[in-house]
Amino acid sequence: MLRVKAGDVDRMGLLFERYHRKLFGFLYHMLGQAEASEDLVQTVFYRMLKYRHTFTGDGEFRTWMYHLARNVLADHVKKNRHSVRHSDVADYAEKIGGGVGADEQLQREQEVATLHSALAKLSAENREVLVLSRFQELKYEEIARVMNTTEGAVKVRVHRAMNELKTIYLRIEN
DSSP: OHHHHTTOGGGHHHHHHHHHHHHHHHHHHHHOOHHHHHHHHHHHHHHHHHTGGGOOSSSOHHHHHHHHHHHHHHHHHHHTTTOOOOOOHHHHHHHHSOOOOHHHHHHHHHHHHHHHHHHHHSOHHHHHHHIIIIISOOOHHHHHHHHTSOHHHHHHHHHHHHHHHHHHHHHHHO
């Protein structure tokens, strides 16, 4: 990103290839809308170019990227408050994870659908902290910087959100 900031805009393609699936997964888990998530990924990368001067290189790139993604997501939610649609998880499972055999794929799709339903029932704050920690594999320290809070607060939020998710998941599964 420092090279992009310095004017080597062609490097943005490399960043896109490296991070667009992770961003899609984050946005999809937060929204539950595949088409909107794909559009928002593009918006995040557009804003990376537009606001490249704000990247200092002091922290990790992905912390800055998720901070931008949170802002794009917040703008989208404000703009589209009254139009909530959910896509079929099975149509987009390959964008979220890797490939497996047919039987395993079917079982995985069912589990992903159940997990997605459970995640959708969490508050936006709990869903966000779980998506960042478990799906995007950010460290608690990075999440704290993205969310402008302390690492200890992130640990507590993750613990509480996991307990709530487990309860909801088991209720849906049964």
